[in-house]
Amino acid sequence: xxxxxxxxxxxxxxxxxxxxxxxxxxxxxxxxxxxxxxxxxxxxxxxxxxxxxxxxxxxxxxxxxxxxxxxxxxxxxxxxxxxxxxxxxxxxxxxxxxxxxxxxxxxxxxxxxxxxxxxxxxxxxxxxxxxxxxxxxxxxxxxxxxxxxxxxxxxxxxxxxxxxxxxxxxxxxxxxxxxxxxxxxxxxxxxxxxxxxxxxxxxxxxxxxxxxxxxxxxxxxxxxxxxxxxxxxx
Amino acid sequence: xxxxxxxxxxxxxxxxxxxxxxxxxxxxxxxxxxxxxxxxxxxxxxxxxxxxxxxxxxxxxxxxxxxxxxxxxxxxxxxxxxxxxxxxxxxxxxxxxxxxxxxxxxxxxxxxxxxxxxxxxxxxxxxxxxxxxxxxxxxxxxxxxxxxxxxxxxxxxxxxxxxxxxxxxxxxxxxxxxxxxxxxxxxxxxxxxxxxxxxxxxxxxxxxxxxxxxxxxxxxxxxxxxxxxxxxxx
Amino acid sequence: xxxxxxxxxxxxxxxxxxxxxxxxxxxxxxxxxxxxxxxxxxxxxxxxxxxxxxxxxxxxxxxxxxxxxxxxxxxxxxxxxxxxxxxxxxxxxxxxxxxxxxxxxxxxxxxxxxxxxxxxxxxxxxxxxxxxxxxxxxxxxxxxxxxxxxxxxxxxxxxxxxxxxxxxxxxxxxxxxxxxxxxxxxxxxxxxxxxxxxxxxxxxxxxxxxxxxxxxxxxxxxxxxxxxxxxxxx
Amino acid sequence: xxxxxxxxxxxxxxxxxxxxxxxxxxxxxxxxxxxxxxxxxxxxxxxxxxxxxxxxxxxxxxxxxxxxxxxxxxxxxxxxxxxxxxxxxxxxxxxxxxxxxxxxxxxxxxxxxxxxxxxxxxxxxxxxxxxxxxxxxxxxxxxxxxxxxxxxxxxxxxxxxxxxxxxxxxxxxxxxxxxxxxxxxxxxxxxxxxxxxxxxxxxxxxxxxxxxxxxxxxxxxxxxxxxxxxxxxx
Numbered sequence: 001x002x003x004x005x006x007x008x009x010x011x012x013x014x015x016x017x018x019x020x021x022x023x024x025x026x027x028x029x030x031x032x033x034x035x036x037x038x039x040x041x042x043x044x045x046x047x048x049x050x051x052x053x054x055x056x057x058x059x060x061x062x063x064x065x066x067x068x069x070x071x072x073x074x075x076x077x078x079x080x081x082x083x084x085x086x087x088x089x090x091x092x093x094x095x096x097x098x099x100x101x102x103x104x105x106x107x108x109x110x111x112x113x114x115x116x117x118x119x120x121x122x123x124x125x126x127x128x129x130x131x132x133x134x135x136x137x138x139x140x141x142x143x144x145x146x147x148x149x150x151x152x153x154x155x156x157x158x159x160x161x162x163x164x165x166x167x168x169x170x171x172x173x174x175x176x177x178x179x180x181x182x183x184x185x186x187x188x189x190x191x192x193x194x195x196x197x198x199x200x201x202x203x204x205x206x207x208x209x210x211x212x213x214x215x216x217x218x219x220x221x222x223x224x225x226x227x228x229x230x231x232x233x234x
Numbered sequence: 235x236x237x238x239x240x241x242x243x244x245x246x247x248x249x250x251x252x253x254x255x256x257x258x259x260x261x262x263x264x265x266x267x268x269x270x271x272x273x274x275x276x277x278x279x280x281x282x283x284x285x286x287x288x289x290x291x292x293x294x295x296x297x298x299x300x301x302x303x304x305x306x307x308x309x310x311x312x313x314x315x316x317x318x319x320x321x322x323x324x325x326x327x328x329x330x331x332x333x334x335x336x337x338x339x340x341x342x343x344x345x346x347x348x349x350x351x352x353x354x355x356x357x358x359x360x361x362x363x364x365x366x367x368x369x370x371x372x373x374x375x376x377x378x379x380x381x382x383x384x385x386x387x388x389x390x391x392x393x394x395x396x397x398x399x400x401x402x403x404x405x406x407x408x409x410x411x412x413x414x415x416x417x418x419x420x421x422x423x424x425x426x427x428x429x430x431x432x433x434x435x436x437x438x439x440x441x442x443x444x445x446x447x448x449x450x451x452x453x454x455x456x457x458x459x460x461x462x463x464x465x466x467x468x
Numbered sequence: 469x470x471x472x473x474x475x476x477x478x479x480x481x482x483x484x485x486x487x488x489x490x491x492x493x494x495x496x497x498x499x500x501x502x503x504x505x506x507x508x509x510x511x512x513x514x515x516x517x518x519x520x521x522x523x524x525x526x527x528x529x530x531x532x533x534x535x536x537x538x539x540x541x542x543x544x545x546x547x548x549x550x551x552x553x554x555x556x557x558x559x560x561x562x563x564x565x566x567x568x569x570x571x572x573x574x575x576x577x578x579x580x581x582x583x584x585x586x587x588x589x590x591x592x593x594x595x596x597x598x599x600x601x602x603x604x605x606x607x608x609x610x611x612x613x614x615x616x617x618x619x620x621x622x623x624x625x626x627x628x629x630x631x632x633x634x635x636x637x638x639x640x641x642x643x644x645x646x647x648x649x650x651x652x653x654x655x656x657x658x659x660x661x662x663x664x665x666x667x668x669x670x671x672x673x674x675x676x677x678x679x680x681x682x683x684x685x686x687x688x689x690x691x692x693x694x695x696x697x698x699x700x701x702x
Numbered sequence: 703x704x705x706x707x708x709x710x711x712x713x714x715x716x717x718x719x720x721x722x723x724x725x726x727x728x729x730x731x732x733x734x735x736x737x738x739x740x741x742x743x744x745x746x747x748x749x750x751x752x753x754x755x756x757x758x759x760x761x762x763x764x765x766x767x768x769x770x771x772x773x774x775x776x777x778x779x780x781x782x783x784x785x786x787x788x789x790x791x792x793x794x795x796x797x798x799x800x801x802x803x804x805x806x807x808x809x810x811x812x813x814x815x816x817x818x819x820x821x822x823x824x825x826x827x828x829x830x831x832x833x834x835x836x837x838x839x840x841x842x843x844x845x846x847x848x849x850x851x852x853x854x855x856x857x858x859x860x861x862x863x864x865x866x867x868x869x870x871x872x873x874x875x876x877x878x879x880x881x882x883x884x885x886x887x888x889x890x891x892x893x894x895x896x897x898x899x900x901x902x903x904x905x906x907x908x909x910x911x912x913x914x915x916x917x918x919x920x921x922x923x924x925x926x927x928x929x930x931x932x933x934x935x936x
Contacts, residue, residue, distance in 0.1 A: 060331045092346075092353055092399055097294045100346050104338060108384060112326075112334050119326055141395025150342060153391035158384040161375025165326055168933045180922075198921070205922035212914045218932035219900070220882075220907035225927035230920035231870045402699045414688075432687070439688035446680045452698035453666070454648075454673035459693035464686035465636045528799045560814075560821055560867055565762045568814050572806060576852060580794075580802050587794055609863025618810060618860040625855035629843025633794055 007031040007070055007077045009057055009114060010084030014184035015133060018203030019081050022211050024049060028079065031070040057084035058105035060113040067117050076125065079214050080118055082111050083133045088147045100147045107151035108158060115162050123169035129214045130171065132159050136179040163223045172221050174213045178206060179228040198231050241265040241304055241311045243291055243348060244318030248418035249367060252437030253315050256445050258283060262313065265304040291318035292339035294347040301351050310359065313448050314352055316345050317367045322381040334381045341385035342392060349396050357403035363448045364405065366393050370413040370460075397457045406455050408447045412440060413462040432465050475499040475538055475545045477525055477582060478552030482652035483601060486671030487549050490679050492517060496547065499538040525552035526573035528581040535585050544593065547682050548586055550579050551601045556615045568615045575619035576626060583630050591637035597682045598639065600627050604647040604694075631691045640689050642681045646674060647696040666699050709733040709772055709779045711759055711816060712786030716886035717835060720905030721783050724913050726751060730781065733772040759786035760807035762815040769819050778827065781916050782820055784813050785835045790849045802849045809853035810860060817864050825871035831916045832873065834861050838881040865925045874923050876915045880908060881930040900933050
């Protein structure tokens with residue numbers, strides 16, 4: 001058990017929560033950043049190991065303030081999990097300019113701002129990990145991903161650019177290409193009401209791989225990996 | 235010689251000008267959109283075949299107004315060449331949030347807005363072509379492309395999403411992955427002062443390929459192609 | 469009208485024939501290489517501009533002999549179109565080791581051998597073009613492409629390696645990612661009996677793009693492009 | 703500690719050995735297949751947990767016999783690590799047809815044959831893992847990778863095709879894109895004699911990631927990941 005800080009930007013039910021539980025169990029103290037600022041709930045010793053912070057990932061000032069507050073209260077962030085996302089789906093006709101922009105602000109600008117704040121600090125210490133929850137949409141645009149794919153592509157290539165810049169300074173950047181529907185109450189009901197259990201990705205298994213990434217030693221770092229259920233058609 | 239309208243968003247010296255000359259020679263009437271609203275100069279019969287329009291590609295309202303003005307004055311745009319770009323180069327430390335955003339507005343949001351306006355109109359006529367001046371940076375991030383690559387990746391995947399949506403409606407979307415330094419007074423001086431002539435890409439040869447794209451029949455359309463000088467190391 | 473020689477390895481009905489007609493019309497003399505050695509038929513002045521040669525693309529010796537014979541009879545090959553292919557489809561269970569090997573021999577080894585013979589000769593003259601009929605399978609493996617995709621992937625990456633090696637010597641290598649079903653009597657009947665006309669790719673339109681590739685000037689060469697019908701789902 | 707069998711095809715010093723040590727420590731019994739049939743040496747309890755087998759990965763019959771022998775002696779292979787490779791480097795001029803073929807036989811045909819034998823057996827049990835030691839060359843051809851890249855590309859896309867076919871049957875296929883020079887006596891001397899320690903990838907750290915892959919649960923399997931040293935330029 002160590003006491004390094006793992007910050008999760010875009011904490012929430014589903015994958016955000018799975019990251020939190022997995023890294024807490026692995027001995028990290030947690031900083032949970034979300035719009036609402038809601039934390040893990042009563043099952044955790046929130047006093048000592050888990051703190052929740054309110055933050056708007058689409059607003060660089062808000063992000064900067066929240067990250068500064070985290071480090072002031074809890075110490076340097078060793079692992080940042082960038083999980084903020086607006087899964088804005090729709091065709092060209094359905095997506096407005098504002099939605100297209102909001103999607104990009106949360107998915108791409110927010111990652112840029114986070115790296116801009118934390119990159120130099122991590123570089124100074126010579127260590128740090130930034131893991132991004134990505135998607136297959138980062139690799140291809142499709143009918144309903146007018147905004148989502150453009151955002152995820154920007155996010156992925158930005159992460160790659162960061163990996164090349166910050167890797168030699170000891171900072172591990174990784175991008176998870178999540179290729180499937182994550183099992184949550186929401187996705188079960190709205191995305192895939194009639195699918196069997198095996199159709200879904202268990203969020204804690206994605207989080208386990210993220211933890212493995214955070215544990216890789218620096219002579220063999222992974223930048224990118226895909227994740228999908230065994231029975232996925234792809 | 236036909237008299238269809240080709241609009242070039244992001245007209246300027248270099249590639250923008252080469253597109254203009256090539257499509258004019260091929261019989262198109264030209265609408266040249268740029269911040270300054272400057273046209274092809276005195277060598278062309280600007281009265282009849284070429285008109286210049288002022289437009290800020292980073293501002294959806296400005297784009298919409300300019301495109302409406304073009305179609306009102308000259309008739310429906312048959313070919314749109316999206317050449318607007320801020321080639322903002324720099325590391326994470328050197329690029330500000332504002333620069334990161336401005337880059338995306340011009341490269342990605344402007345394409346989205348243009349397609350949002352022209353897509354339904356082209357679909358109604360069952361024909362139209364949108365060609366985007368892309369770059370290798372759309373495929374990978376690098377040390378100095380913190381903003382540029384993130385923008386180009388968003389632009390490329392957006393174009394792919396548009397291609398899948400609009401192709402079946404008879405609209406040809408194409409993305410040119412330009413992989414080299416285009417020969418202009420500016421690049422000669424600032425990017426590659428000591429390189430031989432063969433190092434550079436001749437803009438009119440890129441434009442020739444764009445013209446070929448515009449002429450492809452719809453049973454075998456190209457969405458993406460790369461272009462580079464024969465002696466390029468890649 | 470010029471009188472350069474265009475050799476088509478893997479000549480046959482469909483795409484091979486379309487390449488032949490298109491390049492003949494553009495002024496090339498044709499060398500048609502196929503297992504059977506059958507040529508374009510009576511409609512062409514076979515005496516002067518078109519010659520057919522028998523050749524087994526899976527056998528380096530046979531290829532070498534045929535290419536030597538072509539150049540001896542007709543002069544240096546300026547454009548080589550590598551169209552040889554065994555479209556061997558099947559799952560892991562259905563494909564035998566022999567089929568897996570035969571597929572690779574025709575698609576990948578044959579291209580290697582052709583380049584090994586013609587590369588140095590083209591390099592000596594400082595010019596030449598090699599165009600490969602590729603497929604989307606070169607980019608991803610699928611359920612029924614156990615052999616086909618592995619072959620096409622090898623072919624594509626070999627072509628890319630050749631492009632990097634031979635480009636600076638003035639040789640243009642290009643790879644066409646054909647993403648659709650080509651309209652032939654065979655595919656109409658066996659692959660897609662109930663599809664409308666628009667489902668199919670017209671081979672002559674693919675050939676037109678190949679001709680454009682052969683005409684590109686060397687400051688802006690295309691290595692790779694995709695081709696698909698406007699209504700294709702991809 | 704469990705007693706499942708992990709077979710390593712292409713066992714040898716360096717990465718092969720690292721896989722062996724890592725999976726042995728994790729509780730697997732090992733079957734080491736190599737041309738020479740040499741095993742792990744005296745430090746291991748070869749009687750019970752480690753057996754070495756002689757096998758020529760380029761020859762389907764030899765592979766089939768060896769795999770049958772392994773399963774007869776040790777029980778079903780649960781994890782197959784395909785590490786066989788001939789790193790044949792050279793330009794088009796330097797690589798012979800025989801070398802081009804031998805490279806493909808070991809890297810691609812051998813994987814095909816192994817999957818053909820083991821795939822149905824693993825499918826019957828509803829479980830199994832096949833991990834392939836891949837390389838960046840699978841993604842792009844380069845000047846000296848005429849044979850190597852064509853082989854690795856075939857190998858990668860074959861693995862992808864296998865993943866799609868066998869995944870739904872409970873078999874996990876994974877491809878490691880190793881992007882760097884692995885630290886061995888040979889590479890230290892011949893590839894990079896003047897590089898600092900940090901230039902090299904530690905083989906045991908690659909093997910740790912392979913072990914993690916083998917441990918992933920099936921709702922979130924990784925097919926592909928890259929691995930490179932933190933200071934790699936890419």
